[in-house]
Amino acid sequence: xxxxxxxxxxxxxxxxxxxxxxxxxxxxxxxxxxxxxxxxxxxxxxxxxxxxxxxxxxxxxxxxxxxxxxxxxxxxxxxxxxxxxxxxxxxxxxxxxxxxxxxxxxxxxxxxxxxxxxxxxxxxxxxxxxxxxxxxxxxxxxxxxxxxxxxxxxxxxxxxxxxxxxxxxxxxxxxxxxxxxxxxxxxxxxxxxxxxxxxxxxxxxxxxxxxxxxxxxxxxxxxxxxxxxxxxxxxxxxxxxxxxxxxxxxxxxxxxxxxxxxxxxxxxxxxxxxxxxxxxxxxxxxxxxxxxxxxxxxxxxxxxxxxxxxxxxxxxxxxxxxxxxxxxxxxxxxxxxxxxxxxxxxxxxxxxxxxxxxxxxxxxxxxxxxxxxxxxxxxxxxxxxxxxxxxxxxxxxxxxxxxxxxxxxxxxxxxxxxxxxxxxxxxxxxxxxxxxxxxxxxxxxxxxxxxxxxxxxxxxxxxxxxxxxxxxxxxxxxxxxxxxxxxxxxxxxxxxxxxxxxxxxxxxxxxxxxxxxxxxxxxxxxxxxxxxxxxxxxxxxxxxxxxxxxxxxxxxxxxxxxxxxxxxxxxxxxxxxxxxxxxxxxxxxxxxxxxxxxxxxxxxxxxxxxxxxxxxxxxxxxxxxxxxxxxxxxxxxxxxxxxxxxxxxxxxxxxxxxxxxxxxxxxxxxxxxxxxxxxxxxxxxxxxxxxxxxxxxxxxxxxxxxxxxxxxxxxxxxxxxxxxxxxxxxxxxxxxxxxxxxxxxxxxxxxxxxxxxxxxxxxxxxxxxxxxxxxxxxxxxxxxxxxxxxxxxxxxxxxxxxxxxxxxxxxxxxxxxxxxxxxxxxxxxxxxxxxxxxxxxxxxxxxxxxxxxxxxxxxxxxxxxxxxxxxxxxxxxxxxxxxxxxxxxxxxxxxxxxxxxxxxxxxxxxxxxxxxxxxxxxxxxxxxxxxxxxxxx
Numbered sequence: 001x002x003x004x005x006x007x008x009x010x011x012x013x014x015x016x017x018x019x020x021x022x023x024x025x026x027x028x029x030x031x032x033x034x035x036x037x038x039x040x041x042x043x044x045x046x047x048x049x050x051x052x053x054x055x056x057x058x059x060x061x062x063x064x065x066x067x068x069x070x071x072x073x074x075x076x077x078x079x080x081x082x083x084x085x086x087x088x089x090x091x092x093x094x095x096x097x098x099x100x101x102x103x104x105x106x107x108x109x110x111x112x113x114x115x116x117x118x119x120x121x122x123x124x125x126x127x128x129x130x131x132x133x134x135x136x137x138x139x140x141x142x143x144x145x146x147x148x149x150x151x152x153x154x155x156x157x158x159x160x161x162x163x164x165x166x167x168x169x170x171x172x173x174x175x176x177x178x179x180x181x182x183x184x185x186x187x188x189x190x191x192x193x194x195x196x197x198x199x200x201x202x203x204x205x206x207x208x209x210x211x212x213x214x215x216x217x218x219x220x221x222x223x224x225x226x227x228x229x230x231x232x233x234x235x236x237x238x239x240x241x242x243x244x245x246x247x248x249x250x251x252x253x254x255x256x257x258x259x260x261x262x263x264x265x266x267x268x269x270x271x272x273x274x275x276x277x278x279x280x281x282x283x284x285x286x287x288x289x290x291x292x293x294x295x296x297x298x299x300x301x302x303x304x305x306x307x308x309x310x311x312x313x314x315x316x317x318x319x320x321x322x323x324x325x326x327x328x329x330x331x332x333x334x335x336x337x338x339x340x341x342x343x344x345x346x347x348x349x350x351x352x353x354x355x356x357x358x359x360x361x362x363x364x365x366x367x368x369x370x371x372x373x374x375x376x377x378x379x380x381x382x383x384x385x386x387x388x389x390x391x392x393x394x395x396x397x398x399x400x401x402x403x404x405x406x407x408x409x410x411x412x413x414x415x416x417x418x419x420x421x422x423x424x425x426x427x428x429x430x431x432x433x434x435x436x437x438x439x440x441x442x443x444x445x446x447x448x449x450x451x452x453x454x455x456x457x458x459x460x461x462x463x464x465x466x467x468x469x470x471x472x473x474x475x476x477x478x479x480x481x482x483x484x485x486x487x488x489x490x491x492x493x494x495x496x497x498x499x500x501x502x503x504x505x506x507x508x509x510x511x512x513x514x515x516x517x518x519x520x521x522x523x524x525x526x527x528x529x530x531x532x533x534x535x536x537x538x539x540x541x542x543x544x545x546x547x548x549x550x551x552x553x554x555x556x557x558x559x560x561x562x563x564x565x566x567x568x569x570x571x572x573x574x575x576x577x578x579x580x581x582x583x584x585x586x587x588x589x590x591x592x593x594x595x596x597x598x599x600x601x602x603x604x605x606x607x608x609x610x611x612x613x614x615x616x617x618x619x620x621x622x623x624x625x626x627x628x629x630x631x632x633x634x635x636x637x638x639x640x641x642x643x644x645x646x647x648x649x650x651x652x653x654x655x656x657x658x659x660x661x662x663x664x665x666x667x668x669x670x671x672x673x674x675x676x677x678x679x680x681x682x683x684x685x686x687x688x689x690x691x692x693x694x695x696x697x698x699x700x701x702x703x704x705x706x707x708x709x710x711x712x713x714x715x716x717x718x719x720x721x722x723x724x725x726x727x728x729x730x731x732x733x734x735x736x737x738x739x740x741x742x743x744x745x746x747x748x749x750x751x752x753x754x755x756x757x758x759x760x761x762x763x764x765x766x767x768x769x770x771x772x773x774x775x776x777x778x779x780x781x782x783x784x785x786x787x788x789x790x791x792x793x794x795x796x797x798x799x800x801x802x803x804x805x806x807x808x809x810x811x812x813x814x815x816x817x818x819x820x821x822x823x824x825x826x827x828x829x830x831x832x833x834x835x836x837x838x839x840x841x842x843x844x845x846x847x848x849x850x851x852x853x854x855x856x857x858x859x860x861x862x863x864x865x866x867x868x869x870x871x872x873x874x875x876x877x878x879x880x881x882x883x884x885x886x887x888x889x890x891x892x893x894x895x896x897x898x899x900x901x902x903x904x905x906x907x908x909x910x911x912x913x914x915x916x917x918x919x920x921x922x923x924x925x926x927x928x929x930x931x932x933x934x935x936x937x
Contacts, residue, residue, distance in 0.1 A: 001191040002060070004103045007085030010093050011075035012038055016046040018094040018207065025096035026288030027061065027204075031103035035078040036062045038093075044324040045095075073174035074180040076159075080169060087088060090167050093209050095124075098841040099679030101203035105163040112142050112198035115165035118155065118191060121204035131205065138198040139600065139692045145191050145243075148427065148692070152246040153253070155190050157183040161204055168192050175229050177221040180254075185232030188301065189395055191239050216265050221277055223258055224284050227251045248289045249297035255281045256306050256313040261510075262323070263338055266331045274323050280317040296625065300595040306591055311345050313821075337405060337922050351883075375458055377478040378411070383459035385415035388466055392416070392424055394637055395465070395483065395719055402720040407727055411444045413455045426635035455708040461726070474512045475846045479726065483719060484527045504805035506531045511850035515732060516541035532802035535749060535777060538736040538851040544717040558663065561644040569608075571722050573698070574632060574642045575601075576650040577612040578670070588661065591619060597691055602626045604695040612645065614638055656682050665701055669694055751804065751854040751874050753781040755862030758793040767798040779804040779854070783867065804850060834905055841869025849874070868903060879905050 008026055012019065026036050038055075040048045051064045067078060076090055087109060087809040091097060109117045118138060118405040122131040145152050159182045168189050173325065174181045179309050190196065231247060234240040240247065257283070262274055285292055289933050292298055293314065312318045312618055322341070326334045356778040382403065388394050396414070403412055416424055421444055452915060456462065456472060465483040474480055509530060510516065515714075516539050518524040524541065528534040562568055577594065598613075598621075605611060605628035615621060623631050632641055642648040643664055651670040652657055668687040717733055752769070756762060763780075770778040779798065781804040782790070844866070854875040859868055872878050889896050 003326045004035045004083075004085040005087065005106050006031060006035075007083035007088045008034060008102075009042055009079035009088055009090045010038040011079065011090075012043060012047050012051060012073070012093040013041040013069065013072070014043050014045045014047060014828065015093045015366055016043075016050060019047055019050045020515060021052075022061070022091070022096050023050070023094050025099070026091065027054070027058055028099045029097075029102045030100050030172045031106060034061065034102050035083065035085060036826055037083045038064045039079045040064065040066040041072070041075040042067065054856070061213075064316070071176065071181075073176040077173045077176070079567060079934075080166075080173070083166075086166065088164050088169075089164075090164075091204075092206075095160065097206045098203045104201070105225055107204065108197055108199050111167070112191075112195065112197050114142065114195045115168055115844060116193040116195075117197040117199060118162070118206070119161055119199040120160050120202045121206050122202050123208050124205045126207040134200055134206075137200060139690055140198075140672060142197055144194065144196065148603070149243060149246055151604055152181065152243060153197070153249050153301065154192055155186060157254075157607050159186065159205075160206070162186065162189065162500065164189060165761065172233075175226070178225045178229070180226035183223075183226045183254065184233060186235075187230060187247070191234070191237065203780040204648050216261070216267065216270055216273060216277075218273065219257060220273075221256055221280060224280055227254070227284070228774075241713065245295060245297065249295050249301070252285065252291060252292050252295070252298055253302060253306070255285065256302070256310075259313045259319055260306060260309075266334060268328055271327045275320065276321045276324070278316060280320075283467060297452060297597055300592040300599065301591070302854055306590045309345070312341070322518060330406035355439040365440055376474050377458055377460045378854065379477070379773065380409060381455075381459045382410045382461045383413045383415065383455050383464065385447075385462075385464040387467070388422065391414040392420060392427060392637075393465070393485075397637065398429060399463070399720055400442070401473075402554075402723070406724070408441060410441065410727070411439050411443065413459060415444055415447050415455070416444055416557075418446050418812055421778060423634050423815060424560055426690040430635055446457075446899035460513075463723070464509075467502060467509040467511075470505060470508070472512065473510075473603060474514075479515075480509075480513040481517060481722070481726070482509055482514050483517045484523060487521060493596075503531065503803065507533055508848060510537050511848070512850050513539050515539070515722075515734075517719060518542070519544055531778070532804065533852075535746075536852045538856070540732075542717055542733060544719060544722065550751045558644045565644070567610075567644065571647070571698075573609065573611040573647040573649060574614065574638075574645040575611055575654050575669070576632075576638055576642070576648070578650070578652045583634055595621075598626075598629065598698040600691040601695070604692055605629075609698075612641070612690035614641075621823075636915045645702070649694070656685065667697070669693065675751050679758075722802045748776040749783055749854045749858045749875075750776050750778050752778055752866075753783075753806070753858065753862070753871055753873070754860050755783060755864070756860075758782055758790050760793060760796065763793050763796045767796075767801065770798055770801050774800075776856075778802070781871075783862075813865070814846060834902075835907065837865065837869050837873065837902075841866070841871075842873040844870045863899060863903060865899065865902060865906070868906060878907070 010022070010026070014264055023036075026034075036058075038051050040051060048064075050065060051062075055062045055064050060096070065078065065082060067075065080088060081876075087106060089102070089105075100723075105117050105119065108114065120136060121134050123134055124131050136154075136156065138154065140148050140151060143151060157180075172185065172188055172192070174185055223848075227250075230241060230250075234243065234247060258277060262277075265274070271833040287447045289295075306313060312322065322337075326337055331336065384396055384399065386393050400412065400414070403410060416423070424444065442929070443451075443455075445455055457475065459481050460477065461481070462468070463481045463483065465485050468480075510533055511528075516524075516527075518527065518541060521543060524543065525534075527536065531537075550563075562572075601611060609628055611629045612632040613629055614619070621631070623629060632638075645664060647665045647667060649667045651668050656666065656668065666685045668682060668685045672688075686697065688697065722728075722732060732751075750773075752766060754762060754766075766778070766780050770776070778796075779802045783806050790805070798802060815841075848870070852874075856877045857871050858878070859871050859880045861869065861880065861881075863882075863884060868880065885900070886896070890900060
């Protein structure tokens with residue numbers, strides 16, 4: 001008999017619509033030594049005739065067998081028993097495969113000695129034919145599950161994405177008579193395999209909308225039987241206890257997946273079956289997996305669509321309530337119920353506009369009292385703040401030491417959250433002398449407190465590395481230095497502004513600052529690009545030093561630290577990850593992804609290695625769950641502690657830019673969720689996004705010869721030097737950009753303001769407008785930048801356009817209130833003439849935008865006198881459209897008519913108007929008692 005390298009097992013049942021496509025793809029394989037064993041499982045359509053026709057044309061490759069209908073398991077087992085190939089591949093007859101699949105998989109398996117090879121696949125829409133890659137992969141190559149147990153739950157249960165050596169089926173077959181028969185077989189094959197390989201390529205095309213998996217039938221209850229079969233077979237192999245954590249997770253995940261499918265099941269006559277499914281699966285979990293909630297895979301490795309609604313899928317009562325509530329509902333009613341449930345159980349990001357304004361109300365009130373009072377900013381008071389008071393970075397400590405030693409007469413106020421006060425004192429005690437640490441010149445204030453509001457208003461110098469609060473208005477005699485370090489490097493979501501609201505705060509602070517301090521020219525370009533201020537920000541800036549020097553950088557300190565922490569006998573690793581903060585809408589899933597990666601770290605590290613974790617995040621971690629991972633001592637500065645370790649792992653640019661001893665190896669690592677392949681920063685350091693690859697690299701390092709790459713740039717203009725010059729009254733070394741080498745005329749800068757809430761249609765229309773005028777640069781301005789929905793719409797902005805969320809003042813000043821009453825309500829224009837309104841607008845604009853100016857401003861969708869007056873100060877040329885004009889209100893409301901009339905007067909000489917028909921020939925009237933001055937548009 002002819003020998004075959006690969007046997008393709010093809011169960012066939014009533015698939016005449018797709019069978020020819022499948023057979024064509026199998027017969028087109030570039031590997032010649034294959035056999036196709038087709039088992040017709042009692043088809044009642046024309047499937048058998050199609051098979052016979054193809055076999056007559058390919059008698060040496062296609063072998064057809066017919067049986068009575070017993071299900072796919074019997075067909076697969078029958079086909080395997082009649083196959084002869086060294087490797088087998090189970091293919092579903094409604095799918096199709098890629099032409100090189102068998103050849104490449106066989107070459108991989110034989111070259112690396114794999115008895116199981118995994119690969120990727122395409123999801124194919126059976127109606128449209130559109131293919132989409134399914135993104136899933138292994139962490140390792142050529143591995144055993146015994147060595148990498150975390151790989152077991154990551155393996156898909158589908159048999160058609162597995163290339164299997166036939167010896168693995170010794171003593172194993174697909175269980176017959178139950179649905180989900182492939183699930184236990186997949187994991188049994190994996191634990192039996194001596195070597196599992198992986199090919200990062202799609203070889204299989206899976207038709208998503210075909211088959212029974214999405215339907216609810218009595219056989220759906222077989223998921224419990226499949227799990228029981230899997231565990232019984234594992235016990236026979238003596239492997240159940242070894243993989244119990246992984247197997248329990250596999251069971252819970254597949255149970256919850258069935259619950260997830262119930263959300264889109266609209267069959268009104270299936271209530272009892274749905275309740276039976278829920279109760280049987282929960283009965284099993286309570287009896288056999290009572291501690292399932294503490295399984296770390298369940299906590300951190302569930303698919304996002306399951307993890308986000310764990311409160312529903314993990315509760316018997318919640319699931320029963322869902323079935324009871326939706327019974328008898330229409331499809332739309334059930335969808336609405338589910339939508340409301342999701343919203344009511346959604347974990348909201350902590351960066352909520354309304355909450356932030358409420359939280360900052362105390363500090364803003366006292367800021368307002370101090371700002372409008374008789375006290376001027378104190379030239380001997382300095383306010384320092386980093387990351388809105390949440391961090392104590394090296395630059396704060398170094399600058400604090402410098403100020404205390406050289407400017408002892410100044411009062412220094414440090415903004416820190418209450419939680420960081422103890423750490424701040426510990427750092428002072430560790431790094432500074434007692435006389436400095438106990439200095440009375442240092443005052444700690446909490447952000448958003450009464451003291452913070454006063455300090456922000458009355459400090460002569462404000463030095464910060466982040467945006468200032470929304471209510472900040474720079475007082476005369478106040479100097480603001482914005483230290484633009486490495487907080488906005490754009491390879492993660494955290495490194496870009498926290499939200500559209502934060503973008504507005506960054507822009508506002510850049511406009512209001514007296515000086516911007518950048519580490520280097522590249523740093524400057526990144527900040528100006530991310531904040532969209534490259535061509536409009538007029539604030540002078542300084543190009544400083546691109547390196548950070550640890551507080552105690554000498555080698556003796558490193559050795560002393562290693563001895564005190566008993567590091568000498570261990571390979572020590574410090575990992576300082578950069579995680580998105582809680583302002584990210586899906587921060588829960590982000591954290592779960594990180595924790596899943598951390599468990600892989602712990603599994604991969606050996607007993608002579610210890611990984612210290614510095615987690616700058618709102619969450620607490622139970623380190624007792626890990627064998628090789630500890631928390632970094634809190635009373636250390638990160639660069640200083642890293643200098644004492646053998647290896648420092650991070651992608652926190654502020655930390656990577658520090659100087660380290662020659663004994664510390666630097667490695668970049670970022671969880672795959674936020675990896676950016678185009679990131680070109682720090683090319684001197686090796687970069688990874690896969691934990692096992694990273695650990696393997698660490699194991700190959702020669703730590704004795706490691707050297708930190710030397711910086712080619714000599715340090716100049718350190719931040720302490722700039723502050724020195726500032727406090728001593730010396731001129732600052734502002735950067736002078738080189739003269740432009742081309743004669744390209746500057747593009748016209750257009751500020752387009754809309755008073756409407758952002759929407760997909762609005763952004764689309766704005767993009768179209770900008771595309772019609774390529775000779776102009778457009779900024780989309782809006783006044784609802786504290787709306788968290790803005791981000792998803794701004795993501796659709798054209799790359800050539802920018803956004804500029806203007807900062808509305810929640811507290812209207814008395815002068816604006818008076819102006820509104822006299823003009824809008826009473827029409828007494830002469831008591832508060834147009835020139836006063838425009839002057840107020842210029843003042844308000846300067847508070848928000850500093851010296852930033854545009855060439856044109858387009859004002860739409862607002863009839864606010866304050867908003868229009870403020871925007872008119874943005875550019876010498878303005879245009880206004882009455883797209884929110886309300887004719888009915890105009891005819892019935894005298895205050896509204898006064899308001900519209902005043903808007904027309906304000907815009908008559910300063911811009912162009914697009915008047916609605918109702919305003920054609922409008923008489924502009926100034927009323928002052930008996931005297932009236934009339935004009936006409």
